[in-house]
Amino acid sequence: MKNLIIASTSTLHGGDYLEYILPELELHFQNCKSILFIPFARPGGISHDDYTEKVKSVFAKINLDVKGLHEFENPVEAINKAEGIFTGGGNTFLLVSQLYKFNVMTVLADAVKNGIPYLGTSAGSNITGLSMQTTNDMPIIYPPSFQTLGLIPFNLNPHYLDPDTNSTHMGETRETRIKEFHQFNSIPVLGLREGSWLDVKGDKIVLKGTLTARLFKQNQIPEELESGSDLSFLGTLQV
Amino acid sequence: MKNLIIASTSTLHGGDYLEYILPELELHFQNCKSILFIPFARPGGISHDDYTEKVKSVFAKINLDVKGLHEFENPVEAINKAEGIFTGGGNTFLLVSQLYKFNVMTVLADAVKNGIPYLGTSAGSNITGLSMQTTNDMPIIYPPSFQTLGLIPFNLNPHYLDPDTNSTHMGETRETRIKEFHQFNSIPVLGLREGSWLDVKGDKIVLKGTLTARLFKQNQIPEELESGSDLSFLGTLQV
Numbered sequence: 001m002k003n004l005i006i007a008s009t010s011t012l013h014g015g016d017y018l019e020y021i022l023p024e025l026e027l028h029f030q031n032c033k034s035i036l037f038i039p040f041a042r043p044g045g046i047s048h049d050d051y052t053e054k055v056k057s058v059f060a061k062i063n064l065d066v067k068g069l070h071e072f073e074n075p076v077e078a079i080n081k082a083e084g085i086f087t088g089g090g091n092t093f094l095l096v097s098q099l100y101k102f103n104v105m106t107v108l109a110d111a112v113k114n115g116i117p118y119l120g121t122s123a124g125s126n127i128t129g130l131s132m133q134t135t136n137d138m139p140i141i142y143p144p145s146f147q148t149l150g151l152i153p154f155n156l157n158p159h160y161l162d163p164d165t166n167s168t169h170m171g172e173t174r175e176t177r178i179k180e181f182h183q184f185n186s187i188p189v190l191g192l193r194e195g196s197w198l199d200v201k202g203d204k205i206v207l208k209g210t211l212t213a214r215l216f217k218q219n220q221i222p223e224e225l226e227s228g229s230d231l232s233f234l235g236t237l238q239v
Numbered sequence: 240m241k242n243l244i245i246a247s248t249s250t251l252h253g254g255d256y257l258e259y260i261l262p263e264l265e266l267h268f269q270n271c272k273s274i275l276f277i278p279f280a281r282p283g284g285i286s287h288d289d290y291t292e293k294v295k296s297v298f299a300k301i302n303l304d305v306k307g308l309h310e311f312e313n314p315v316e317a318i319n320k321a322e323g324i325f326t327g328g329g330n331t332f333l334l335v336s337q338l339y340k341f342n343v344m345t346v347l348a349d350a351v352k353n354g355i356p357y358l359g360t361s362a363g364s365n366i367t368g369l370s371m372q373t374t375n376d377m378p379i380i381y382p383p384s385f386q387t388l389g390l391i392p393f394n395l396n397p398h399y400l401d402p403d404t405n406s407t408h409m410g411e412t413r414e415t416r417i418k419e420f421h422q423f424n425s426i427p428v429l430g431l432r433e434g435s436w437l438d439v440k441g442d443k444i445v446l447k448g449t450l451t452a453r454l455f456k457q458n459q460i461p462e463e464l465e466s467g468s469d470l471s472f473l474g475t476l477q478v
Contacts (some may be wrong), residue, residue, distance in 0.1 A: 146378060
């Protein structure tokens with residue numbers, strides 16, 4: 001049975017890395033002694049080793065050991081043998097490029113479908129959707145495809161930002177960008193605000209945290225979903 | 240001799256479409272009766288016809304006729320016969336996909352190198368760089384390549400935004416995103432603020448408008464360039 005936590009962000013303003021969600025993670029990974037960390041998204045260009053060390057120091061607080069996927073000679077085997085998996089945030093184009101380069105995109109999807117507990121934050125959450133086409137990231141590298149894990153039947157926009165009504169900036173709002181996406185794609189998009197996460201157990205997908213999330217469907221007015229909403233109905237909307 | 244105006248934005252806050260730069264455009268296109276408009280970036284999903292109409296009504300003020308590239312049966316011929324060309328803003332992934340689809344990427348580059356006056360705003364400016372990899376746009380469509388026109392020897396980040404020191408949002412700042420780009424690419428990136436533009440005459444590239452622009456070079460501290468700066472020196476830095 002699928003078992004995922006899909007978080008908008010790793011860190012809340014003023015908080016430490018993963019601090020706000022650590023009690024949830026302790027429960028989520030309760031049957032694991034060790035977690036496999038996928039550091040490929042490299043936020044701010046941090047090295048795989050430094051990123052893994054950062055994660056290790058936080059998971060130590062809940063008595064979990066962490067190994068980076070880059071430490072293994074055989075990444076396919078590492079994923080298949082993992083007790084739990086965490087994919088961290090950073091640049092989604094880079095993350096997706098690396099997953100394809102090491103031929104682990106399908107392997108990772110299958111492992112999670114088979115029940116290995118998964119945690120994603122930001123870019124690591126983005127890839128649980130049908131495609132990475134609603135990322136906010138810069139295309140710093142050309143991936144062989146925009147298709148991702150497809151563990152949920154819609155797309156995500158992590159770090160969702162409401163339009164700033166005081167802004168004089170003329171760049172597109174997040175809502176405008178998602179509207180442009182829906183000119184060419186029928187996939188629903190969930191704008192997940194910082195502090196929100198999805199809890200996936202089998203086919204059940206529940207919005208967690210204190211905030212509402214914004215759901216965009218093609219040719220429809222966006223709607224706000226309350227925390228606790230079950231999003232599994234989106235699986236029946238797909239064409 | 241190359242002759243381009245490359246603008247960060249079409250519109251300033253509180254102003255009308257192209258209003259702030261219209262006196263420059265009158266001069267820029269002084270030898271033209273008609274302009275070829277490339278509407279492919281479709282901001283907000285607007286149709287090619289509606290976008291072209293919008294441009295037409297503004298250029299009428301400086302006595303220029305406008306035809307949309309989508310109105311021609313043979314886009315290659317349309318570009319080669321154009322007196323002047325304007326590529327409007329919108330989504331850069333969409334714009335680049337369409338330019339490749341109609342086989343006009345190289346044709347457009349050659350036309351501008353041969354001296355046809357060119358205007359770009361936002362996405363239409365982004366494509367004048369070496370690649371579209373420093374766009375802010377959402378990857379709503381998968382282009383066959385990120386390579387663009389290469390009319391200037393560096394990349395652009397239009398609508399450049401300084402970090403908001405009051406923000407509690409944890410998504411990456413523009414500067415962090417460009418730093419991530421420079422982990423993998425040595426191409427310099429110019430952050431062009433709204434209201435700034437580049438005036439290109441042959442190999443001379445001059446920053447115009449009242450604002451400074453922010454220049455990012457790999458492994459170097461970013462620098463602010465004053466209006467009036469000549470950026471052609473960046474052509475000698477390329478590897």
